[in-house]
Amino acid sequence: MSKKIVITGGAGFIGSHVVRRFVKQYSSYQIFNLDALTYAGNLENLKDIESAPNYTFIKGDITDEKFINELFEEQKFDSVIHLAAESHVDRSIVDPLAFAKTNILGTMVLLNAFKNLWQDNWSGKRFYHVSTDEVYGSLGNTGLFTESTSYDPNSPYSASKASSDHFVRAYGETYGMPYVISNCSNNYGPNHFPEKLIPLFINNIINNKALPVYGDGLFTRDWLYVKDHAVAIDLAFHKGNNSETYNIGGFNEWTNIDLVKLLCGLMDDKLQRPTGTSEKLITYVKDRPGHDLRYAIDASKINRELGWKPSVTFEEGLEKTINWFLENKDWLNNVTSGSYKEYYSNQYDKK
Ligand SMILES: NC(=O)c1ccc[n+]([C@@H]2O[C@H](COP(=O)([O-])OP(=O)(O)OC[C@H]3O[C@@H](n4cnc5c(N)ncnc54)[C@H](O)[C@@H]3O)[C@@H](O)[C@H]2O)c1
Numbered sequence: 001m002s003k004k005i006v007i008t009g010g011a012g013f014i015g016s017h018v019v020r021r022f023v024k025q026y027s028s029y030q031i032f033n034l035d036a037l038t039y040a041g042n043l044e045n046l047k048d049i050e051s052a053p054n055y056t057f058i059k060g061d062i063t064d065e066k067f068i069n070e071l072f073e074e075q076k077f078d079s080v081i082h083l084a085a086e087s088h089v090d091r092s093i094v095d096p097l098a099f100a101k102t103n104i105l106g107t108m109v110l111l112n113a114f115k116n117l118w119q120d121n122w123s124g125k126r127f128y129h130v131s132t133d134e135v136y137g138s139l140g141n142t143g144l145f146t147e148s149t150s151y152d153p154n155s156p157y158s159a160s161k162a163s164s165d166h167f168v169r170a171y172g173e174t175y176g177m178p179y180v181i182s183n184c185s186n187n188y189g190p191n192h193f194p195e196k197l198i199p200l201f202i203n204n205i206i207n208n209k210a211l212p213v214y215g216d217g218l219f220t221r222d223w224l225y226v227k228d229h230a231v232a233i234d235l236a237f238h239k240g241n242n243s244e245t246y247n248i249g250g251f252n253e254w255t256n257i258d259l260v261k262l263l264c265g266l267m268d269d270k271l272q273r274p275t276g277t278s279e280k281l282i283t284y285v286k287d288r289p290g291h292d293l294r295y296a297i298d299a300s301k302i303n304r305e306l307g308w309k310p311s312v313t314f315e316e317g318l319e320k321t322i323n324w325f326l327e328n329k330d331w332l333n334n335v336t337s338g339s340y341k342e343y344y345s346n347q348y349d350k351k
Helices: 013-025 043-049 065-075 089-094 096-118 156-175 197-206 226-239 256-271 300-306 314-327 329-337 339-349
Strands: 004-008 030-035 055-059 079-082 126-132 179-184 186-188 211-214 220-225 244-248 253-255 282-285
Touching: 004 013, 013 030, 013 043, 013 226, 043 055, 065 096, 079 096, 079 226, 089 096, 089 156, 096 126, 096 156, 126 156, 126 226, 156 179, 179 226, 186 226, 186 314, 197 211, 197 256, 197 314, 197 329, 211 256, 220 226, 220 256, 220 314, 226 244, 226 300, 244 300, 253 256, 256 282, 256 314, 314 329
Parallel strands: 004 030, 004 079, 030 055, 079 126, 126 179, 179 244, 186 220, 211 282
Antiparallel strands: 220 253
């Protein structure tokens, strides 16, 4: 089956793994990567596939209604896999409106362009929306988020993602748009932007810088290796039922402090430093406002219905991640220095 799929946010962390997977697995599909290349977007993530015959990069902003309508009209994409978003909770506390604009309005612009194209015949079409477990709010010490858990977001980021999920559902109900939503737990792995916990701490340990742990370090998250998320999206995109939500998670809960200690031990080994060296860098800092205590995903539906489960343990995934960062110091240096942004804006803004 030949398909013309636009993947939004494909230059970002998770998006780049999804784009690579689709380009490599489905040579008969045409894959378009639509990305505004914000600070989080980096085409270096996709260097290995940038000249593949079934891959096209389009620089563009999903909030630009005229541009998106014209693009959809011209290309007639039969599916959207939507990952473009502002994704960092701390940034959402500083600038919540930017999150409302990209995550809510941007999603609506895409939904509308897709509806305008296909509302008379939805056959073979699909809007796949990538969302987060943070929409469900915070858990106490027990329990898991299932697909029927009520939404209860606490940060501007999670509220904007919750809102976008509601609009996707509403387009399904109101216009009959075929959609699938997946809500995933925290991802980690290669190409992770070093403002997020695991890559930030790997980078800080390499550079002997402090490891700032929020509050008492007992915040608990479920962690999933990013390539396993890309496999889950592939499966749910192809085999998931319309109007369904799938929770995706690693069955892998860690308190922040235990995670940081595990990472410190692995980094000491890799860098051949005496055991305990990296742990000395841990410093406790004032908690983030609205910080959710615990997220934990029940991913049994996607496991039962689509046969998905994570392929690596946390220790294996972390080791692969650390190796990738140590082997790709240029990527890390370029991202932290911002020089890749300069390079790509020279490349793309001139045209
Ligand atoms: N990172 C996680 O742990 C996680 C977990 C669950 C769900 N998600 C969701 O997955 C998606 C991707 O997350 P990520 O961590 O890869 O994010 P990211 O910040 O690494 O990447 C986001 C991408 O979107 C692009 N983008 C931002 N605004 C845009 C706009 N207006 N128009 C076009 N492109 C724009 C950026 O340039 C970047 O390439 C998001 O929707 C996020 O909510 C992330």
